[in-house]
Amino acid sequence: MCRCVCKPAYESSLTDGQWAVIEPLLPVRDPRRGGRPLRYPRRLVIDTILYVLRTGAAWRHVPHDLVPWDVAYRWFRCWSADGTWDRVHDRLRDAVRVAEGRDPQPSAAVLDSQTAHSHQGGEAIGYDAGKRTRGRKRHVLVDTCGLLLKAVVHSASVQERAGAKLVLAGITKAFPLLGLVWADAGYVNRVDAGLLAWARTHAGVDLQIVARNADVKGFQVLPRRWVVERTFAWLGRCRRLARDYERKPAHAEAMIKVAMIRLMAARLAGEDVEPQGPIETEAARRLDDELNHK
Structure with missing residues (x-):
């Protein structure tokens, strides 16, 4: 039987509605305890992981009224390895798309x-000469709603074109209807446009470049491109993702999935947890403009 623990009221904790969405998708047994009943409630385990994700706290610094840090980390690590986070994320993404009247x-x-x-130390740490940053790159592919389709975390020293191939390789096996992908001009140049041909031949998608206006200085909100920028803004509200604190790229990818799981569970529960800032306001305006012109 699960130990009786009073649920703490942290801002990062799941609401009853969010838990009702997520609970049926989670394993009911501890994968490391030989199938024995759980010692701690799964909801409290998830709340502990979300506390680390949302606040940016170290695992060892979680409050004592949550589950012990090593228990929460073990579950996070096991569910990353066995694909639980992937399965839950993909089920929720399909449900959100259907709820919005779209094809899954x-x-x-x-x-x-x-x-x-x-x-931190760890695997796949490199230096991005363009950004003058030591760390990792998060390469993401999102749908036109901003929902995550695929995330690959790799060394920051890997160039954009090579990173794009990691994301697009085999993508049509998971998404057979996917035929068009927008990207910025950093993925091609006048000397080497081989990524466009590679995408058509090996990935089975048409990669279209959305170029910025050279006459405009500073930040520009580009057509289609704002969608993925908004997704990065969603992720950036989770302080654990403000930097890369993970030892393994697989755990960094899992943290991205957990952040999106929380956001999608809130949508399906009828709760609005999307941050309302300048990026989101402009994104909503442009989305309305695109819908009105269809």
């Missing part, structure tokens, strides 16, 4: 990367 299988997507500082 996307036909178009947006590709981009983000370099994250890392002051």
